[in-house]
Amino acid sequence: MSVTAAKGFTAAGIAAGIKESGNPDLALVVNNGPRRAAAGVFTSNRVKAAPVLWSEQVLKGGEVTAVVLNSGGANACTGPQGFQDTHATAEKAAEVLGGHSAGEIAVASTGLIGVLLPMDKLLPGIEKAAQALSEYGGEKAAIAIKTTDTVHKTAVAGGEGWTVGGMAKGAGMLAPGLATMLVVLTTDADVEAPALDAALRAATRTTFDRVDSDGCMSTNDTVLLLASGASGTTPGRAEFEQAVQHVCADLARQLIGDAEGASKDIRIEVINAATEDDAVEVGRSIARNNLLKCAIHGEDPNWGRVLSAIGTTRAAFEPDRLNVAINDVWVCKNGGVGEDRELVDMRYREVRITADLAAGDESAVIWANDLTAEYVHENSAYSS
Amino acid sequence: MSVTAAKGFTAAGIAAGIKESGNPDLALVVNNGPRRAAAGVFTSNRVKAAPVLWSEQVLKGGEVTAVVLNSGGANACTGPQGFQDTHATAEKAAEVLGGHSAGEIAVASTGLIGVLLPMDKLLPGIEKAAQALSEYGGEKAAIAIKTTDTVHKTAVAGGEGWTVGGMAKGAGMLAPGLATMLVVLTTDADVEAPALDAALRAATRTTFDRVDSDGCMSTNDTVLLLASGASGTTPGRAEFEQAVQHVCADLARQLIGDAEGASKDIRIEVINAATEDDAVEVGRSIARNNLLKCAIHGEDPNWGRVLSAIGTTRAAFEPDRLNVAINDVWVCKNGGVGEDRELVDMRYREVRITADLAAGDESAVIWANDLTAEYVHENSAYSS
Incomplete structure (x- = not known):
């Protein structure tokens, strides 16, 4: 399940040493095409983390080849150095994946605000993750983005010959403008970026946007939807939107069910x-x-x-x-x-x-x- | 101190049996004149308790002879019966104080929402409180309005020959539109209702209105300022406003210092x-x-x-x-x-x-x- 349920995607989740605990902390999700269409929704917090500022620009192009996600540090409120670090992360991923530009690489981070990421660990981690990429790597990627989550979260839906899958991390800071919620959805449906964007916005509006665990809005919320077109099928618009909605609702419900310290x-x-x-x-x-x-x-x-x-x-x-x-x-x-x-x-x-x-x-x-x-x-x- | 620091006021605080604990739960504050000018500020919550709806009407006349305050029940969300109970409370106070109409009696309540008050205990309690009225009763009145407050709260300020005193209860539900905060301020300064109103609004805007203990706005918040004119002195406007501000700031700080469960x-x-x-x-x-x-x-x-x-x-x-x-x-x-x-x-x-x-x-x-x-x-x- 997770982000590798749909054809055309590989993923990995590894321990790069960003977390002192030694737990997995770096995920890589790669769209192997043939299409590389993408849409994204980001936090409405005006104090945005460096990876959000970066990925917002990347998404304007409507094409994403890969997403690098790290837990263990939010890279928020880290000034120009933080933005340079995000840029270097994208450059490194583009380099190790070969033949891509940094402008096609989205980056997402989660963890403590106001601390620079240990780039001496993160950059080698990207190489390690690239070597571990697999069409069965979705679960490991979902595990690597956990922070205080007690379980990893994945969901899947789809139609005849095509699939929408996804992973999410949440736990704290869930709130209206989206939470420190990192979500990556993938599909092998053959859908162009504008239609992806419409489906994603319609779905988040009534799912992630209506989750309000603790009223606190994160600086890092990111929800991405990547389409590989690998199924060769273009579903009907309503059918596709329903599948995206289903996966988002499923993941949103899982976020609430695993919110920090909650008993209800x-x-x-x-x-x-x-x-x-x-x-x-x-x-x-x-x-x-x-x-x-x-x-x-x-x-x-x-x-x-x-x-x-x-x-x-x-x-x-x-x-x-x-x-x-x-x-x-x-x-x-x-x-x-x-x-x-x-x-x-x-x-x-x-x-x-x-x-x-x-x-x-x-x-x-x-x-x-x-x-x-x-x-x-x-x-x-x-x-x- | 408290509401009897200013000349022209008597007060009492007694146990009417509204609280199951047997603790004091009914306070009466009486303005013996010669002036009976008054101003009030109430919760901006649109779900208002019966005593708030009642007292807002009373204050429109600009004259208040007495205030009946009870803890042990908010009389909020109690429908027409709740409003009749507040009316009966005012009628009873007018009767036992003699020669007054219910339309000059303000009422304030605090406690659990959605439960009718035990009028068979409250009405006899008003008689008992009237018998206990004293120019030294301010402290007892302040004690009787406590709910989860650990200490009673009073403050005083003033100028040459005149005084502003007050009492407050708070603890929970402190928030922007004012909290379940019941506050009665009294002064023996000879000030008319419009000037009282201006002084009270200026003071609450930067004191009680800027206390936000837990973000929850009460259905019952009430802040009253009564003037007896018994000092025969009319202070300068700025000097009077400063004294009201001082007492409000002092009480607001005490509310924060005694908020439910707070350690900071x-x-x-x-x-x-x-x-x-x-x-x-x-x-x-x-x-x-x-x-x-x-x-x-x-x-x-x-x-x-x-x-x-x-x-x-x-x-x-x-x-x-x-x-x-x-x-x-x-x-x-x-x-x-x-x-x-x-x-x-x-x-x-x-x-x-x-x-x-x-x-x-x-x-x-x-x-x-x-x-x-x-x-x-x-x-x-x-x-x-």
């Missing part, structure tokens, strides 16, 4: 909103309410905290028409006390909150996590 | 912003970043998380001109690595973050708290 995955569905934007704004406000996130952790169906979160938004609603269900029990009706909160069973990892704005026909789903002592511990006990 | 008080100063609004937006974004709040708890000067928080705002800045100091050590210079982070001493409770946007001359200070396992515990272990 919270599915927040806002219904009967006047507009989709209203539904998303309300969903995010609920997703980010620390008091509610603590209550969910404590398996307390504290709907008052849902209402207080809704009340901070600009969405269209009347306070005395709001309804809230937790795990399908309508604990709040018409802005006041509804069904008995004792009926809510919150023992399971997935918790469903439904907020009915009674203001229209639009809806949206946002995924979040609870707030736990483990989250505090993981994020206070050491720099990450 | 974080003073975030944004300097060289293009506009004051920019400075406030950036300060709030830093204040609400859970990853940074965890890092501060861990005494980790993780400036990368400050930059990633700045990057989510719309404020005017260039990423490569940003500077960040933690406890006066400029750990980030020009968007990259600055002075050695090992120089930062974070052992003390107060932590100072300075964010230099290098984009203008405006500044703002936001106060926040760290995120701790104790915060999670307090807010997950029981409903509040």
